[in-house]
Amino acid sequence: xxxxxxxxxxxxxxxxxxxxxxxxxxxxxxxxxxxxxxxxxxxxxxxxxxxxxxxxxxxxxxxxxxxxxxxxxxxxxxxxxxxxxxxxxxxxxxxxxxxxxxxxxxxxxxxxxxxxxxxxxxxxxxxxxxxxxxxxxxxxxxxxxxxxxxxxxxxxxxxxxxxxxxxxxxxxxxxxxxxxxxxxxxxxxxxxxxxxxxxxxxxxxxxxxxxxxxxxxxxxxxxxxxxxxxxxxxxxxxxxxxxxxxxxxxxxxxxxxxxxxxxxxxxxxxxxxxxxxxxxxxxxxxxxxxxxxxxxxxxxxxxxxxxxxxxxxxxxxxxxxxxxxxxxxxxxxxxxxxxxxxxxxxxxxxxxxxxxxxxxxxxxxxxxxxxxxxxxxxxxxxxxxxxxxxxxxxxxxxxxxxxxxxxxxxxxxxxxxxxxxxxxxxxxxxxxxxxxxxxxxxxxxxxxxxxxxxxxxxxxxxxxxxxxx
Amino acid sequence: xxxxxxxxxxxxxxxxxxxxxxxxxxxxxxxxxxxxxxxxxxxxxxxxxxxxxxxxxxxxxxxxxxxxxxxxxxxxxxxxxxxxxxxxxxxxxxxxxxxxxxxxxxxxxxxxxxxxxxxxxxxxxxxxxxxxxxxxxxxxxxxxxxxxxxxxxxxxxxxxxxxxxxxxxxxxxxxxxxxxxxxxxxxxxxxxxxxxxxxxxxxxxxxxxxxxxxxxxxxxxxxxxxxxxxxxxxxxxxxxxxxxxxxxxxxxxxxxxxxxxxxxxxxxxxxxxxxxxxxxxxxxxxxxxxxxxxxxxxxxxxxxxxxxxxxxxxxxxxxxxxxxxxxxxxxxxxxxxxxxxxxxxxxxxxxxxxxxxxxxxxxxxxxxxxxxxxxxxxxxxxxxxxxxxxxxxxxxxxxxxxxxxxxxxxxxxxxxxxxxxxxxxxxxxxxxxxxxxxxxxxxxxxxxxxxxxxxxxxxxxxxxxxxxxxxxxxxxxxxxxx
Numbered sequence: 001x002x003x004x005x006x007x008x009x010x011x012x013x014x015x016x017x018x019x020x021x022x023x024x025x026x027x028x029x030x031x032x033x034x035x036x037x038x039x040x041x042x043x044x045x046x047x048x049x050x051x052x053x054x055x056x057x058x059x060x061x062x063x064x065x066x067x068x069x070x071x072x073x074x075x076x077x078x079x080x081x082x083x084x085x086x087x088x089x090x091x092x093x094x095x096x097x098x099x100x101x102x103x104x105x106x107x108x109x110x111x112x113x114x115x116x117x118x119x120x121x122x123x124x125x126x127x128x129x130x131x132x133x134x135x136x137x138x139x140x141x142x143x144x145x146x147x148x149x150x151x152x153x154x155x156x157x158x159x160x161x162x163x164x165x166x167x168x169x170x171x172x173x174x175x176x177x178x179x180x181x182x183x184x185x186x187x188x189x190x191x192x193x194x195x196x197x198x199x200x201x202x203x204x205x206x207x208x209x210x211x212x213x214x215x216x217x218x219x220x221x222x223x224x225x226x227x228x229x230x231x232x233x234x235x236x237x238x239x240x241x242x243x244x245x246x247x248x249x250x251x252x253x254x255x256x257x258x259x260x261x262x263x264x265x266x267x268x269x270x271x272x273x274x275x276x277x278x279x280x281x282x283x284x285x286x287x288x289x290x291x292x293x294x295x296x297x298x299x300x301x302x303x304x305x306x307x308x309x310x311x312x313x314x315x316x317x318x319x320x321x322x323x324x325x326x327x328x329x330x331x332x333x334x335x336x337x338x339x340x341x342x343x344x345x346x347x348x349x350x351x352x353x354x355x356x357x358x359x360x361x362x363x364x365x366x367x368x369x370x371x372x373x374x375x376x377x378x379x380x381x382x383x384x385x386x387x388x389x390x391x392x393x394x395x396x397x398x399x400x401x402x403x404x405x406x407x408x409x410x411x412x413x414x415x416x417x418x419x420x421x422x423x424x425x426x427x428x429x430x431x432x433x434x435x436x437x438x439x440x441x442x443x444x445x446x447x448x449x450x451x452x453x454x455x456x457x458x459x460x461x462x463x464x465x466x467x468x469x
Numbered sequence: 470x471x472x473x474x475x476x477x478x479x480x481x482x483x484x485x486x487x488x489x490x491x492x493x494x495x496x497x498x499x500x501x502x503x504x505x506x507x508x509x510x511x512x513x514x515x516x517x518x519x520x521x522x523x524x525x526x527x528x529x530x531x532x533x534x535x536x537x538x539x540x541x542x543x544x545x546x547x548x549x550x551x552x553x554x555x556x557x558x559x560x561x562x563x564x565x566x567x568x569x570x571x572x573x574x575x576x577x578x579x580x581x582x583x584x585x586x587x588x589x590x591x592x593x594x595x596x597x598x599x600x601x602x603x604x605x606x607x608x609x610x611x612x613x614x615x616x617x618x619x620x621x622x623x624x625x626x627x628x629x630x631x632x633x634x635x636x637x638x639x640x641x642x643x644x645x646x647x648x649x650x651x652x653x654x655x656x657x658x659x660x661x662x663x664x665x666x667x668x669x670x671x672x673x674x675x676x677x678x679x680x681x682x683x684x685x686x687x688x689x690x691x692x693x694x695x696x697x698x699x700x701x702x703x704x705x706x707x708x709x710x711x712x713x714x715x716x717x718x719x720x721x722x723x724x725x726x727x728x729x730x731x732x733x734x735x736x737x738x739x740x741x742x743x744x745x746x747x748x749x750x751x752x753x754x755x756x757x758x759x760x761x762x763x764x765x766x767x768x769x770x771x772x773x774x775x776x777x778x779x780x781x782x783x784x785x786x787x788x789x790x791x792x793x794x795x796x797x798x799x800x801x802x803x804x805x806x807x808x809x810x811x812x813x814x815x816x817x818x819x820x821x822x823x824x825x826x827x828x829x830x831x832x833x834x835x836x837x838x839x840x841x842x843x844x845x846x847x848x849x850x851x852x853x854x855x856x857x858x859x860x861x862x863x864x865x866x867x868x869x870x871x872x873x874x875x876x877x878x879x880x881x882x883x884x885x886x887x888x889x890x891x892x893x894x895x896x897x898x899x900x901x902x903x904x905x906x907x908x909x910x911x912x913x914x915x916x917x918x919x920x921x922x923x924x925x926x927x928x929x930x931x932x933x934x935x936x937x938x939x940x941x942x943x944x945x946x947x948x949x950x951x
Contacts, residue, residue: 018503018508019508019511019512022509022512023512025482025486026512028478028479028482029474029479032474032475032479033474054515055515058515185475186475186478187475188475188476188477188478191475191477191478191481192477192478192481194478195478195481195482195485213882214826214882218881218882219881219882219883222881222882222883222886222888223614223881223883223886224613225583225612225613225614226579226613226614226748226886260478393613394613397613438477439477439478439480439481439484440480440481440484442481442485443480443481443482443483443484443485443487443488444484444488446481446485447484447485447488447489450489450503451489451501451503454501454503
């Protein structure tokens, strides 16, 4: 085995890297010949999961199996015991362990690393997506939403399923296990859909997200004062596109990878910038996280029948959701902005009804919602609070001109925006046409896409934004 | 027999891999190579912790520890990048040794404009040799990017002219290369972090029909200055700062006026380090854009002990200019400085590395940078001024790529502008080089002193021997015995 530094991007399996696709093809050809044997198929998935983790850091080979086994045993306990205090104690133990795992991977080095070097054991891969996914299993059993499994192999394979580990979509373990237990052959159309999603994800990542980041967005957010107010404003719009194409590109590759193994993961995006209000936005953006926050955090907070508490709970939920991205004022402000906006929308709809706007008002709502989201993105993207305020000051200066907006940059922004708002039926038509095409046509299109990306894109793959969280 | 593989998808994947591998065996398609089979084994390579590495290579070290270790290593590993065969820096070192006020003027481009590098260098030098003031600050921010650490600025209603850029091309732009025209209503405010300054000097252009401005400190008027004169000449208004004052306001009461900037000083001893940056500036700013006579007057007024000329990054985007004209322009800058300030130390500071992304995705040095640095070194040797090779001191070829990928990042996403942590390293490298030069200067001084003392001692011994009774006989006897 070669030696490489832990967490080194060159060795890690980023979903857009060549090594990842070699790994994925290998898993495909290992998995399907044994897919009819449940145990062997689960063993291949488990091996792939742990191989994937080990590529980031070998320490995961100890952490993940241990944590997953404890959750499995807690799940067995929950299945066996009906007494409320015992069940509460068990689910509390699971939640505590997973939150401790999440916090220790992220916050312990941050809080104590500077004063005590022994606490400097930051891991290259955040465990928050794993922890969120793992908690769904025990909480669902506790709530009686699922029965749980008695197969440790099925649990271990599902809870650490490799396509979802880096950045979701956060998938309920109870929805994954039945799929692993089903042993049907991959339908050729589903296989085509998987390849289409992978190709689409690569296009989103390289053609739009990385281009905008490398050529404009990162530069402006690094040194806002070097750019005019108009350029700073365009950088904010460009970042809104970048983060969408980066994260939804990642999700497409994750969905495609899982589908190649016959596993369907939940959708995570649904044209978020076409949302008509902020509540609608969260039904379209990072859907699996908003569902998780709603089902496992918001619903767990007290005061459902109070007049005030549901609003404050919304704000608390979103601030915690913001802080999950990182322990900084930026993320707290970003979460608080969304929390207050959600509370406002809820109050409005309680008072005036939730009737949908029609005609021109609908477009006004979309524009206002988009600009609010883009405003909040400034706090999300800026490296610190001061830079966020600097960006706002530059925009408020209303200064021109647009000397740094090149024609290719303007074209990528325009294409990115148009593609986002393109009718969904165009997407469905393309997907169906590709999926139904003969295998050689699928292969040629995918190969041409990869070769095209290689010649067009001047930048190497940057890490996906959401793999940091 | 039951099917074991999803055949169509498997065939699609195999065909896809086959197409990508085709350029490996068909030479005509070599430009389309995307998948290198030799990299396939990378899939099975795992990250293993190496305990033998030095502490700084430990990825688990805290960011603060890593930054400290990296800075220390960079500064220690810095080669002898300060070249001064003509010993022109001796006058600067002599000033440091003397212990009075030592004035440094640092001309540069965008990093200097933002007081990156210069602020760190100023801070370090002032910690070692004392703080004799904030130095020269412009009237207002010509760019949002302009900054002078320790000074908060706000201003309004000024017409700003930048040498070589604005329509007004008379070259009368003061020490900093920027002039500010204002009528009644124009205001400039400076708020200093440090309230121990004792002197304030405002630089302006006295001119026929010139208006008036007033200066106040903490809302108490310090005086009113008329800028009217029979001819256009640079002028300076001096004010004593009341004890404890840190907030100053300049207000035009009668127009028009044309001002340049303010210089805040303390009694010293210590360093005054003025950062004189212009966004997007290149060497022609000093060789042509500034009026020679005017600039000479400004330079002579501020009596610098060291002038640092730090351009090249903006020019590096124009390789033809570098190969044909850049050296000539830099020679002209040196000539102008020598004429204005005979005997004063001049240091040409090369640009930092500048990166660009290659087709492979690698961030490498812009091809013109090493050529430009080499030209600048040649100019320095030929004209007999000192040269600091910032590019090599930082680490040479590919530095920006390494700095961009380091954690925390040391350079921005444009691979040109240093982040504050990167700027600090460059500042430390410059100061470390000057400190080393100063140490050598003192050692040379000591050697000379020792030689002189030895000579004096020998002479004393000789005289003492001559004065001893019978000294001559003894010598003769000795000779006789031989």
